[in-house]
Amino acid sequence: xxxxxxxxxxxxxxxxxxxxxxxxxxxxxxxxxxxxxxxxxxxxxxxxxxxxxxxxxxxxxxxxxxxxxxxxxxxxxxxxxxxxxxxxxxxxxxxxxxxxxxxxxxxxxxxxxxxxxxxxxxxxxxxxxxxxxxxxxxxxxxxxxxxxxxxxxxxxxxxxxxxxxxxxxxxxxxxxxxxxxxxxxxxxxxxxxxxxxxxxxxxxxxxxxxxxxxxxxxxxxxxxxxxxxxxxxxxxxxxxxxxxxxxxxxxxxxxxxxxxxxxxxxxxxxxxxxxxxxxxxxxxxxxxxxxxxxxxxxxxxxxxxxxxxxxxxxxxxxxxxxxxxxxxxxxxxxxxxxxxxxxxxxxxxxxxxxxxxxxxxxxxxxxxxxxxxxxxxxxxxxxxxxxxxxxxxxxxxxxxxxxxxxxxxxxxxxxxxxxxxxxxxxxxxxxxxx
Ligand SMILES: C[S@@+](CC[C@H](N)C(=O)[O-])C[C@H]1O[C@@H](n2cnc3c(N)ncnc32)[C@H](O)[C@@H]1O
Numbered sequence: 001x002x003x004x005x006x007x008x009x010x011x012x013x014x015x016x017x018x019x020x021x022x023x024x025x026x027x028x029x030x031x032x033x034x035x036x037x038x039x040x041x042x043x044x045x046x047x048x049x050x051x052x053x054x055x056x057x058x059x060x061x062x063x064x065x066x067x068x069x070x071x072x073x074x075x076x077x078x079x080x081x082x083x084x085x086x087x088x089x090x091x092x093x094x095x096x097x098x099x100x101x102x103x104x105x106x107x108x109x110x111x112x113x114x115x116x117x118x119x120x121x122x123x124x125x126x127x128x129x130x131x132x133x134x135x136x137x138x139x140x141x142x143x144x145x146x147x148x149x150x151x152x153x154x155x156x157x158x159x160x161x162x163x164x165x166x167x168x169x170x171x172x173x174x175x176x177x178x179x180x181x182x183x184x185x186x187x188x189x190x191x192x193x194x195x196x197x198x199x200x201x202x203x204x205x206x207x208x209x210x211x212x213x214x215x216x217x218x219x220x221x222x223x224x225x226x227x228x229x230x231x232x233x234x235x236x237x238x239x240x241x242x243x244x245x246x247x248x249x250x251x252x253x254x255x256x257x258x259x260x261x262x263x264x265x266x267x268x269x270x271x272x273x274x275x276x277x278x279x280x281x282x283x284x285x286x287x288x289x290x291x292x293x294x295x296x297x298x299x300x301x302x303x304x305x306x307x308x309x310x311x312x313x314x315x316x317x318x319x320x321x322x323x324x325x326x327x328x329x330x331x332x333x334x335x336x337x338x339x340x341x342x343x344x345x346x347x348x349x350x351x352x353x354x355x356x357x358x359x360x361x362x363x364x365x366x367x368x369x370x371x372x373x374x375x376x377x378x379x380x381x382x383x384x385x386x387x388x389x390x391x392x393x394x395x396x397x398x399x400x401x402x403x404x405x406x407x408x409x410x411x412x413x414x415x416x417x418x419x420x421x422x423x424x425x426x427x428x429x430x431x432x433x434x
Contacts, residue, residue, distance in 0.1 A: 377404025
């Protein structure tokens with residue numbers, strides 16, 4: 001659903017402003033007497049003309065001219081940068097960009113009064129490594145536009161170049177356009193998710209298809225042509241984001257390998273957005289765990305961490321997604337893995353249930369693990385490793401663990417969301433035995 005645009009004040013006024021800071025969303029900030037003015041795509045050290053307007057309770061400036069560029073300003077490398085709403089910060093040099101990513105995490109922790117004992121060496125990934133991409137799709141007449149939303153708009157812009165995605169995904173996007181024409185409904189928004197797994201492509205369409213909105217024999221025919229022509233391994237469909245995906249055609253099964261586990265992935269399976277990021281996260285998690293023991297992997301997904309953890313002992317993998325649990329059950333064979341379907345928001349593990357574990361890993365969705373950390377904080381588990389893609393909810397949860405007697409030993413930033421304001425981290429907490 002398109003978001004309602006924020007309420008704007010009467011007319012914008014042109015102002016010349018010096019940018020003082022970079023905000024967590026990547027906006028340049030001018031600290032004016034009337035409050036901060038947020039200017040999209042401006043950098044500290046820039047002097048710019050901006051059309052300033054109150055919007056959604058804040059002062060926002062639309063950059064119309066750069067009078068004096070910041071010494072940290074560079075030419076954005078992507079040809080789609082001015083159209084596309086995907087990337088936030090391609091116009092800053094590497095030093096500014098990298099420092100900003102750490103600062104986002106440091107600021108979030110600082111707001112709750114926390115600072116880790118050690119900041120571990122961050123990992124920054126190259127662009128062109130994103131293996132999961134969702135394209136907005138729109139069919140008009142006999143053409144399908146497959147792109148991203150334009151900046152500050154709900155219109156789909158055809159994006160032929162994206163430097164963030166794996167090049168193979170962009171090549172596939174090119175081949176998919178005409179093949180989607182018989183599948184999608186004209187004038188109806190849809191999206192097309194592509195996940196690349198070890199050289200295989202998994203595609204999921206979300207939205208109305210065919211004449212009736214749901215698959216009929218013509219849709220299965222068109223799906224077969226798409227799979228054969230575009231060299232896709234599997235194509236699935238779901239009516240809306242709230243539905244499970246239904247496989248239309250699977251030419252070859254798709255597996256991910258996580259340490260000791262070879263997991264048959266269901267459509268839309270969660271994978272870390274880049275393979276290299278996954279490797280950095282796994283290394284950071286594993287280096288914090290004891291050499292042997294009994295482990296709990298909370299919010300386990302399809303086993304990104306459970307697989308490698310199995311090489312050190314037994315693993316209880318807690319996860320709410322039925323397809324993910326099913327996939328783990330298929331993969332476990334005789335391994336000491338116990339996949340458990342459990343909603344950890346509504347039914348978190350109790351403090352007593354943690355007694356049997358030597359270490360716990362938790363990797364919640366962006367909302368964090370508010371309910372689960374309340375009981376985890378009361379437990380006596382010696383070592384807890386948190387993985388998070390949201391520094392704000394992570395900081396909130398970390399505060400609860402620290403208030404429960406845990407020390408925040410280290411934080412490592414893994415920047416696998418290149419050029420965006422998103423950031424991933426691994427944090428290690430320890431509790432001394434009383
Ligand atoms: C960020 S992903 C991490 C998955 C896995 N650790 C990985 O790295 O691949 C978060 C996981 O939490 C699961 N999840 C979301 N809400 C949940 C809930 N209420 N209870 C348990 N698991 C949940 C999602 O299905 C998803 O697999």
